[in-house]
Structures are given as C-alpha cells and as structure tokens.
Amino acid sequence: MEIVVCIKRVPQTAEAEVKVDPSGRDIVKDRLTFDINEADSYALEQAILLKEKYGGSVTAISLGPAEAEDTLRIALAKGADNALRIKEEDFTPLDGYKTALILYNIIKDLKYNVILTGCIATDDGYSQVGPIIAELLGIPHATLVTELEIKDEKAEVVRELEGGLLERLEINLPALFAVQTGINEPRYASLLAIRRAAKKEIKTLGGADIQGEVKSLSVLEKLYVPPVERRAEILSGSMDEISEKLVQIIKEKGLL
Amino acid sequence: MAAKKSVTIEINSEIRDALIEEGARDAYKCYQCGKCSSICPWFQVGTYEFPVHRLGEETLLGLLASSEEKDELAREVDKIYRCVGCEACIDQCPLGVNIPKILRAARRILVDFGSYPETLKSVVQKLRNVANPLGESPERRGDWSSELNVPNYDSRLEYLYFSGCLPAYDVRLKKVANATVRLLQLAGVTFGILGEKENCCGEAVRRIGAEKVYQELTKRNIEVFNAVGVKKIITTSPHCYTTFKKEYPDFGGVFEVFHITQILARLIVEKKIVPQKAFKKKVVYHDPCTLGRQNSIYEEPRIVLRSIPELELVEVENFNHNLSVCCGAGSGGLWQDWQRDERIAEVRVNQLLATGAEVIAVACPYCLQMFEETIKSMGKTTPVLSVSEILYEACGEVF
Ligand code: SF4
Ligand code: SF4
Numbered sequence: 289m290e291i292v293v294c295i296k297r298v299p300q301t302a303e304a305e306v307k308v309d310p311s312g313r314d315i316v317k318d319r320l321t322f323d324i325n326e327a328d329s330y331a332l333e334q335a336i337l338l339k340e341k342y343g344g345s346v347t348a349i350s351l352g353p354a355e356a357e358d359t360l361r362i363a364l365a366k367g368a369d370n371a372l373r374i375k376e377e378d379f380t381p382l383d384g385y386k387t388a389l390i391l392y393n394i395i396k397d398l399k400y401n402v403i404l405t406g407c408i409a410t411d412d413g414y415s416q417v418g419p420i421i422a423e424l425l426g427i428p429h430a431t432l433v434t435e436l437e438i439k440d441e442k443a444e445v446v447r448e449l450e451g452g453l454l455e456r457l458e459i460n461l462p463a464l465f466a467v468q469t470g471i472n473e474p475r476y477a478s479l480l481a482i483r484r485a486a487k488k489e490i491k492t493l494g495g496a497d498i499q500g501e502v503k504s505l506s507v508l509e510k511l512y513v514p515p516v517e518r519r520a521e522i523l524s525g526s527m528d529e530i531s532e533k534l535v536q537i538i539k540e541k542g543l544l
Numbered sequence: 545m546a547a548k549k550s551v552t553i554e555i556n557s558e559i560r561d562a563l564i565e566e567g568a569r570d571a572y573k574c575y576q577c578g579k580c581s582s583i584c585p586w587f588q589v590g591t592y593e594f595p596v597h598r599l600g601e602e603t604l605l606g607l608l609a610s611s612e613e614k615d616e617l618a619r620e621v622d623k624i625y626r627c628v629g630c631e632a633c634i635d636q637c638p639l640g641v642n643i644p645k646i647l648r649a650a651r652r653i654l655v656d657f658g659s660y661p662e663t664l665k666s667v668v669q670k671l672r673n674v675a676n677p678l679g680e681s682p683e684r685r686g687d688w689s690s691e692l693n694v695p696n697y698d699s700r701l702e703y704l705y706f707s708g709c710l711p712a713y714d715v716r717l718k719k720v721a722n723a724t725v726r727l728l729q730l731a732g733v734t735f736g737i738l739g740e741k742e743n744c745c746g747e748a749v750r751r752i753g754a755e756k757v758y759q760e761l762t763k764r765n766i767e768v769f770n771a772v773g774v775k776k777i778i779t780t781s782p783h784c785y786t787t788f789k790k791e792y793p794d795f796g797g798v799f800e801v802f803h804i805t806q807i808l809a810r811l812i813v814e815k816k817i818v819p820q821k822a823f824k825k826k827v828v829y830h831d832p833c834t835l836g837r838q839n840s841i842y843e844e845p846r847i848v849l850r851s852i853p854e855l856e857l858v859e860v861e862n863f864n865h866n867l868s869v870c871c872g873a874g875s876g877g878l879w880q881d882w883q884r885d886e887r888i889a890e891v892r893v894n895q896l897l898a899t900g901a902e903v904i905a906v907a908c909p910y911c912l913q914m915f916e917e918t919i920k921s922m923g924k925t926t927p928v929l930s931v932s933e934i935l936y937e938a939c940g941e942v943f
Binding site: 300303304305319320321323324361362365475476477478479480481482483 | 556558559562563606608609610611612614617618620621650653654656657658659660665666668669670672673674679681757
C-alpha cells in the first residue's frame with residue numbers, strides 16, 4: 289500500500305503568549321517552539337500503522353520553510369520511507385486553496401492508495417487543505433476521521449459529526465483521510481531510528497517543479513487579538529437568590 | 545540438560561558515539577557493581593524497576609532508547625525520564641559515575657526529535673516562550689514584591705535577590721520570597737531584584753535535555769546581570785544556586801552566589817538577626833539534593849533552625865545529610881504525572897513523618913511544592929514551611 293502523508297511544522301501556541309507582529313499579518317515567532325502540527329502527528333502515526341499492517345511505503349510531504357526539514361526528519365525517524373519538502377519560500381503568501389493546489393500538483397504524480405492529512409492545523413486553522421486536495425485529485429475523502437481500517441481495496445472509516453454523533457463509512461480507494469487527534473497513539477522515535485534518519489535524503493521541490501499557475505483565492509488582510517468583552521457578572525445575595533437569578537439568566541439566554 | 549540459550553546483541557557503536565559526544569563519557573567508568581541501583585530513590589519506591597547500574601553498559605552497547613517496537617520504545621523513553629537528578633548514585637558510586645549526565649545525553653537527542661513526554665514538551669515550550677515553566681506573563685514576574693518596597697537592583701546594592709520562577713508566581717511560594725525579603729530588610733542587607741527582567745535560570749530545562757533553550761536563557765540572564773553590574777547573587781532555590789555557581793561560568797557569567805540559608809546563617813552568627821519568639825514545635829529538616837549532596841550545604845539551614853527558641857530539630861533516621869532522599873521534583877520530575885503508587889515524594893514524606901515532627905522544614909521551592917501536594921493527597925495536614933518562613937515567624941513577624 290502506497291501512503292502519502294502531508295505534515296506541517298507549526299509554532300506551538302496552545303499555551304503561549306501570542307503577539308501580532310508589526311506587519312499585522314503574522315505573529316511574533318522568535319520565542320515560540322515549533323513542532324509537527326498536532327493532528328498531522330496522528331496522521332503520520334496512522335500512515336506508519338497502515339504500512340506496518342499492509343506493507344508498502346510512506347511518503348511524508350511538507351510545504352514549508354527549510355526548518356520544515358526537521359519535521360520531515362522526525363517523520364523519517366518514526367518510519368516514513370521518503371520525505372519531500374516543497375519550498376514554501378517559492379510560493380508565499382499562501383492560503384488554504386493555494387497550499388492544497390501545490391500539494392495536489394506534487395501528489396498527482398506520486399503513487400498512492402491512501403493520502404492522510406491532519407484535520408486541522410493549529411496555526412491558521414483552515415481545515416481546507418485535505419478536502420481540496422481530494423477534490424482536485426478527483427478521489428473521495430473523509431474528514432475528522434477517528435477510525436480507519438482497510439478491507440479489500442476499501443476503507444472502513446469512522447468520522448465525527450456534531451453533537452457527539454459518529455458516522456461509519458465505506459470508501460473506495462484511493463482516498464484521502466483528514467484524521468482527528470486521538471485516532472491512535474503517536475510513537476516516539478528511537479535513537480537508532482534518529483541516527484538512520486539523519487542520513488536519509490530529503491528531496492526538495494520548488495516553483496520550477498510545479499506546472500501552471502498557482503493562485504490564492506483569499507488574502508489575509510489583518511490578524512488581531514479579539515477584543516476582550518467584559519461580560520462577567522458576579523451574582524450576590526443568599527444561596528437561594530443566587531440560584532434563582534442564575535436560572536433566570538440561563539433561561540433568558542435560551543440555554544435551557 | 546537444559547538447552548543453552550544464546551542471545552545475540554548487536555552493538556551499535558554509532559549510537560554509543562553520539563551519546564558520548566552529548567556527554568555520556570562516564571559510561572566507560574562503570575563496572576556494574578550495582579550500588580547506584582540500591583541508593584536510587586526508585587529502589588525505595590519499589591513499584592517501578594529502574595536498573596541504574598545497567599545504564600552505563602546500555603550506553604556503550606548503543607542500546608539506550610533503541611527498540612524498534614513501539615510500546616517497548618515508549619517504556620525506554622519513559623525510563624530515561626525517570627531519573628530525577630538527585631545524584632545519590634554519584635555520591636555512592638565507587639567511581640563517581642555521573643548517571644544523570646549519561647541520561648541527559650540521550651535526552652538531548654530525543655528532545656531534538658520531539659521524542660519525549662508531552663508534559664515536559666509543554667514546560668520547554670513555556671520556558672522558551674515566557675521564561676518560566678508556569679506559562680505566566682514575564683511582565684508580571686516582579687508583582688510578588690509590589691508591597692515590599694524592594695528596589696530594582698543597581699550596582700550600589702550589595703546583592704541581587706533572584707527569587708526564581710515558583711516564588712515569583714506561585715501563590716504559596718510567594719510567601720517564601722516575601723519572608724526572605726523581609727528578613728534581609730530586617731537585617732539591613734542591601735539588595736535589589738530584577739523584576740520583569742528576571743528569566744528562569746534554566747536548570748530544569750537543561751536537565752530535561754532542551755540544551756538550546758537552556759543556553760538561550762543563560763545568555764539572556766548573564767546579559768541582564770552584567771548590564772546592571774551584578775556581582776553577588778542570593779537565590780531562594782538550590783537549583784538556581786547550582787546553575788549560577790557551577791554552570792554559568794562556562795558561558796562567561798562569573799558571580800558570587802549564595803543560597804539564602806547561607807546568608808541567614810551568617811546573619812544569625814553575626815547577631816544581625818536574633819529570633820526571639822518561641823517556635824514550640826518539633827521540626828524535621830529535609831536536605832534538598834541540590835543543596836546538600838550536590839553543594840555540601842548541610843549545616844547552614846540547621847544553624848538557622850537551631851537558633852530559634854524552643855524549636856526541637858529532629859533528623860530522619862539514616863536518610864539525612866548526603867543520604868537524604870529526593871522529593872522527586874528534579875530534572876523535570878515536578879511535571880511528570882507518574883501513578884500514585886510510583887511517587888518518590890510519598891516515600892520521603894513517610895520518612896519525614898516517621899520522626900513524629902509537627903512541621904517539615906525545607907530549603908527548596910520544589911521540595912515545598914512536592915511535599916505539600918503529596919501530604920494533601922495522602923490525607924494528611926502536616927505543614928511544610930521553608931527555613932526562611934520559620935525564621936521570619938520566630939522574629940515575631942506574621943504575614
Ligand atoms: S555504582 Fe557506579 S560503578 Fe557501580 S553500577 Fe552504578 S554507576 Fe556503575
Ligand atoms: S540521579 Fe537519582 S534518580 Fe537519577 S539515577 Fe541517580 S539516584 Fe536515580
């Protein structure tokens with residue numbers, strides 16, 4: 289089984305102080321740590337698990353700056369067979385569509401039965417890249433995948449819906465799956481594998497390797513921290529009065 | 545006759561060399577006598593097997609964290625992060641083999657590849673981002689001192705008081721910084737703080753294996769110290785103390801460094817602080833690994849405690865001074881979520897309580913936090929106080 293997995297190197301912002309830089313279109317990154325995007329790390333693990341079960345090879349692709357090669361090397365250390373960096377510097381600025389278009393241009397010439405991506409990137413949060421690649425390739429896809437099994441050229445997939453519902457699908461391969469975090473338990477890379485990965489080649493592709501024009505459909509105008517709304521209200525009175533008021537507020541807001 | 549089983553182990557010299565390059569050279573000295581394993585706090589915990597005496601050999605065979613099997617590898621990485629850097633093994637080893645340094649070599653490689661526990665990743669992230677492990681805003685680092693009338697350090701003042709991260713931000717530990725400052729003021733010591741310009745000393749992050757983040761913090765601190773002309777530093781934490789004293793010189797930062805208990809002991813001997821109020825309690829003193837075993841500061845905290853009227857100072861049987869058992873917080877241990885029955889702190893708390901003490905005295909913010917949380921989770925109520933807090937109370941002051 290030939291598996292392609294798209295991974296992205298992102299700044300770790302979950303617990304960080306995030307500031308907008310002077311351009312107003314990016315964040316200040318000099319005090320942030322970088323790592324593989326969380327959902328992509330599950331996608332990578334899923335790719336390796338599939339390979340371990342069904343054989344074949346895993347190709348990890350990252351559209352990113354030179355430092356993204358660190359992330360690709362981690363993928364190699366964990367079990368990817370090939371790594372490919374597409375030079376982000378040749379294409380910026382990027383939106384979700386353009387990113388997908390570039391990835392599509394590369395992936396279409398590769399062999400694949402399964403393409404995996406994370407379901408969302410923690411930096412721009414578009415959630416677009418996976419589905420657009422699938423549409424451009426003309427193959428089926430499923431997003432928010434929480435289970436993935438392969439049976440006779442078909443994938444059995446469980447995906448998340450709203451309100452805690454799950455959907456079970458059978459999808460013909462080749463197909464793309466945008467996986468949800470928690471689908472598996474990402475592994476560590478061993479010292480042995482890290483040494484091996486250090487010697488493997490990471491192929492780079494750039495603007496010259498993409499035919500045709502790749503254009504964004506949207507432009508990032510401005511990035512800002514949402515203004516803090518002061519909606520806190522402290523209820524006072526006896527316990528009974530407070531409960532009464534609380535119930536009233538909940539009703540007024542239509543929450544009950 | 546039973547058939548002989550033969551096991552083939554492939555020696556990986558490349559991994560060995562990589563580890564040696566990252567600082568594991570001591571592995572060559574080990575002759576597997578096993579003393580380290582028996583003194584390691586994990587041996588006393590008893591529910592987790594940590595064969596310390598095999599780590600040197602595993603390093604030389606290139607076997608450390610090298611399993612190709614996912615679950616086995618997870619156990620091996622976990623093992624590398626079990627060491628709490630207490631250095632009891634170094635103290636007892638006939639050849640002084642530095643086991644934590646051997647493990648740190650492996651940690652450095654793992655950290656570079658993001659192959660280490662998520663809880664620790666989050667700590668490294670915060671240290672890089674806001675220069676403290678709590679993820680608090682750097683602008684608020686000096687807030688603890690707002691009502692204390694402490695000047696920012698300038699070179700006319702004798703000492704820089706370096707509060708450290710937990711005493712700067714943690715509600716409980718702020719009280720320690722508070723008591724410290726008031727005692728120094730009481731004794732007429734001239735000192736200042738750095739406020740929001742203070743960064744974490746980097747001790748923990750270095751021991752976790754994030755050497756680059758450590759060096760960033762170190763360089764930033766040295767720059768700040770030099771810019772305001774710091775010569776002498778007083779620390780709350782033995783961890784900041786040891787880092788400034790033994791590790792900053794490698795980066796060109798040479799300062800005279802004191803742990804707060806050294807200063808307080810001197811002020812007592814010089815009669816600049818005279819505790820007059822009785823502290824009528826049985827108190828056990830816990831030697832922090834980093835202050836005692838690692839820096840031979842055993843007497844000073846005891847001088848302080850003994851100077852207090854009616855305080856009865858007791859010792860843990862056998863496990864005191866260099867045989868003190870770690871609280872479990874070092875080298876990243878503070879942030880690990882080991883299972884309830886796998887906690888080093890509980891072993892130590894039981895030893896401390898077995899003395900019948902009514903108060904546990906500590907001289908390290910990590911020990912304080914670790915013991916307080918553990919005592920609470922054990923359903924007990926024995927207070928844990930820093931030496932500074934007890935002395936402050938004995939000077940007739942209360943918060
Ligand atoms: S005590 Fe020292 S020599 Fe003995 S096994 Fe441990 S590290 Fe090796
Ligand atoms: S430093 Fe302490 S925890 Fe680490 S191996 Fe040595 S005795 Fe065990």
